[in-house]
Amino acid sequence: MATEPTSTESKKDPKSNGNGDDQSLGRKIKEGIDLAKNDPREGQIWTSVIRHKLDDSPRNRSLAVLSNVFLHLHPAKINRDAVRYGFTWGMGGISFYLFIVLTLTGVFLMFYYHPTKGQAFRDILYLRHDVPYGNLLRNMHRWAAHAMIITVWLHMLRVFLTGSYKPPREFNWGVGVLLLVFTMLLSFTGYLLPDDQLGFWAVTVGTNMARATPFLGHEGPFGPQMGMTAFNDVRFALLGGSIVDSNALLRAYIWHCIGLPIVLSVFLIVHFWRIRKDGSISGPAPIKLEHDFKDWAPAKA
Amino acid sequence: MDWIQLWQIASAPDNVPILIMLALVGFYTCYAFKQAFANDRLAAELEADPVMQKTHHRKRFPFQKGWAERVHVWPYLLKIEFLAAIIVTAILIVWSITLDAPLEEPANPSLTMNPSKAPWYFLGLQEMLVYFDPWIAGVVAPGIIVVGLMVIPYVDVNPLGNGYYTYKQRKFAIWTFLFGFLILWVLLVFIGTFIRGPGWQWFWPGTFWDHHRVVHETNRNLHEIFGISGQPAEGIFGAAVVGGYFALGMAAFHVLFKKFANNAYRAMNIVQLLIVNSLFVMMMGMPVKIIARLAFRIKYVWVTPWFNI
Numbered sequence: 001m002a003t004e005p006t007s008t009e010s011k012k013d014p015k016s017n018g019n020g021d022d023q024s025l026g027r028k029i030k031e032g033i034d035l036a037k038n039d040p041r042e043g044q045i046w047t048s049v050i051r052h053k054l055d056d057s058p059r060n061r062s063l064a065v066l067s068n069v070f071l072h073l074h075p076a077k078i079n080r081d082a083v084r085y086g087f088t089w090g091m092g093g094i095s096f097y098l099f100i101v102l103t104l105t106g107v108f109l110m111f112y113y114h115p116t117k118g119q120a121f122r123d124i125l126y127l128r129h130d131v132p133y134g135n136l137l138r139n140m141h142r143w144a145a146h147a148m149i150i151t152v153w154l155h156m157l158r159v160f161l162t163g164s165y166k167p168p169r170e171f172n173w174g175v176g177v178l179l180l181v182f183t184m185l186l187s188f189t190g191y192l193l194p195d196d197q198l199g200f201w202a203v204t205v206g207t208n209m210a211r212a213t214p215f216l217g218h219e220g221p222f223g224p225q226m227g228m229t230a231f232n233d234v235r236f237a238l239l240g241g242s243i244v245d246s247n248a249l250l251r252a253y254i255w256h257c258i259g260l261p262i263v264l265s266v267f268l269i270v271h272f273w274r275i276r277k278d279g280s281i282s283g284p285a286p287i288k289l290e291h292d293f294k295d296w297a298p299a300k301a
Numbered sequence: 302m303d304w305i306q307l308w309q310i311a312s313a314p315d316n317v318p319i320l321i322m323l324a325l326v327g328f329y330t331c332y333a334f335k336q337a338f339a340n341d342r343l344a345a346e347l348e349a350d351p352v353m354q355k356t357h358h359r360k361r362f363p364f365q366k367g368w369a370e371r372v373h374v375w376p377y378l379l380k381i382e383f384l385a386a387i388i389v390t391a392i393l394i395v396w397s398i399t400l401d402a403p404l405e406e407p408a409n410p411s412l413t414m415n416p417s418k419a420p421w422y423f424l425g426l427q428e429m430l431v432y433f434d435p436w437i438a439g440v441v442a443p444g445i446i447v448v449g450l451m452v453i454p455y456v457d458v459n460p461l462g463n464g465y466y467t468y469k470q471r472k473f474a475i476w477t478f479l480f481g482f483l484i485l486w487v488l489l490v491f492i493g494t495f496i497r498g499p500g501w502q503w504f505w506p507g508t509f510w511d512h513h514r515v516v517h518e519t520n521r522n523l524h525e526i527f528g529i530s531g532q533p534a535e536g537i538f539g540a541a542v543v544g545g546y547f548a549l550g551m552a553a554f555h556v557l558f559k560k561f562a563n564n565a566y567r568a569m570n571i572v573q574l575l576i577v578n579s580l581f582v583m584m585m586g587m588p589v590k591i592i593a594r595l596a597f598r599i600k601y602v603w604v605t606p607w608f609n610i
Contacts, residue, residue: 058373061374074378074379078374078378079371080369082378093382094385097385097386101393121407124404128404136394136398139396139397140397141402142402143397146318153322154325154329157329157482158329158333160478161475163461163463163474166454166459166460166462166463173453177451178447187420187422188420188423191420196406196408197409201414204417205417205427206439210440213436244410283464284465284466286360287340287347288460288463289344289348
């Protein structure tokens with residue numbers, strides 16, 4: 001490919017009429033053919049989208065990451081050991097990827113779903129049997145949700161066992177714990193949506209615990225003394241009623257599709273931001289010795 | 302052995318993730334310990350050798366002279382991320398083609414599912430319902446778990462083991478966390494899935510889930526064993542027992558922690574010590590109550606007009 005454009009006079013100044021003031025259509029066509037021969041990567045469209053050169057240089061490798069909004073959370077360079085799979089297990093990244101998968105499949109499912117009693121269950125049957133790839137879509141949403149819970153647990157296990165919550169990453173561990181809670185709540189709110197026996201009784205068992213909340217539940221310690229009844233306690237707020245019914249279905253739906261994803265996304269942004277601000281990925285760090293910390297471990301006499 | 306029963310539980314599509322989870326948790330725990338022990342051997346080697354301490358790059362992996370310390374994210378990291386995304390997608394699609402997400406009959410409030418189980422990741426809490434009232438198992442315990450996890454970085458004063466696998470340098474932290482995660486969470490999820498049958502009764506794996514099985518459990522409250530009855534007395538007795546558990550437990554923890562984790566003890570301030578001590582004794586309260594129920598058939602240790610423990 002021609003990297004050095006040769007006959008670019010006309011391209012540089014298309015309005016020029018220096019060449020004998022030839023304004024004929026034939027000349028325009030000839031100029032157009034010349035333009036088409038140029039490397040598209042030199043053209044205005046390409047350079048407006050990808051703002052760096054493509055030849056393999058350290059500068060361009062960095063710019064490939066830094067000038068891309070989706071990749072710019074990465075630093076340009078990282079510790080060479082940090083790419084070892086054995087250290088991080090990739091669980092945080094896989095959790096985020098599963099969150100994206102869940103968002104996409106969830107949006108598609110929403111096109112076919114009405115959060116109303118009676119209709120909800122029929123919509124699931126419709127998805128299973130009539131919507132093209134509807135069953136695959138629903139299965140992927142379900143299994144990605146379960147997989148995400150597993151990967152989030154494993155991510156926490158890895159961060160603990162590598163001591164990666166230690167300074168300066170204390171705060172980000174706390175954010176991560178909240179993300180774990182939101183992940184499970186997202187899955188839990190989704191459980192009710194098919195409006196089948198499984199979801200109904202799981203949510204009944206789950207929300208029955210809420211009425212035992214101390215002070216705020218009508219069967220919890222000191223709840224009655226606080227004036228709690230089945231119609232004003234924390235369980236009532238969760239279900240929008242005193243039983244798992246149409247209001248509960250609507251509330252679960254709103255929390256599942258809008259409320260919790262927004263909250264989780266906010267914490268996710270903070271989580272990723274703090275990973276960078278706290279010194280990027282945590283290691284594997286060079287190991288420390290007791291010898292390095294005389295205050296911590298006084299030499300055994 | 303009722304193999305069909307066992308197979309029905311293990312192959313239920315919603316239980317497959319639990320089997321995957323058990324396998325992965327087991328695998329990754331072993332994998333982490335393998336690396337931890339290797340690091341510990343290196344640490345021991347370096348502790349013994351003052352020259353190596355200064356010159357060694359302090360990592361297990363051989364590091365060649367001339368290698369760059371840092372590599373470009375593109376392509377070395379992004380390549381892995383894209384590959385991981387493709388592999389996860391492939392697994393997910395195969396999984397979704399082979400196994401259908403469960404769908405039961407339409408919701409029917411007048412027909413109770415037996416056993417009616419919470420989603421599998423909450424089964425640990427549901428199992429605690431056997432031993433504690435819902436206000437503890439469903440509200441207070443999860444709250445303490447979340448808060449307890451969040452305070453870990455602020456009470457773990459150990460400067461060692463920051464950013465690499467190790468066991469020897471942080472034994473107490475690792476034992477405590479793994480006890481909580483593997484025993485009190487993952488094991489209870491396993492029990493809730495594979496062992497709890499109709500009526501939330503205990504069925505060993507491979508025994509038939511008999512819906513008509515009746516178990517005569519005569520659970521007693523602790524004060525009944527001591528022949529105490531009548532309300533002010535029961536409440537005061539229970540308060541003394543629970544208070545005694547915390548007083549003795551915390552005193553014992555204090556002595557043991559000072560003796561066996563002396564480095565941490567010296568470095569911690571009083572607030573940190575109190576938090577670790579009380580959280581640890583609370584966590585141990587779970588297995589203590591489980592044993593009290595299973596071995597001594599004790600229902601409540603503290604009965605008051607407002608709450609029972």
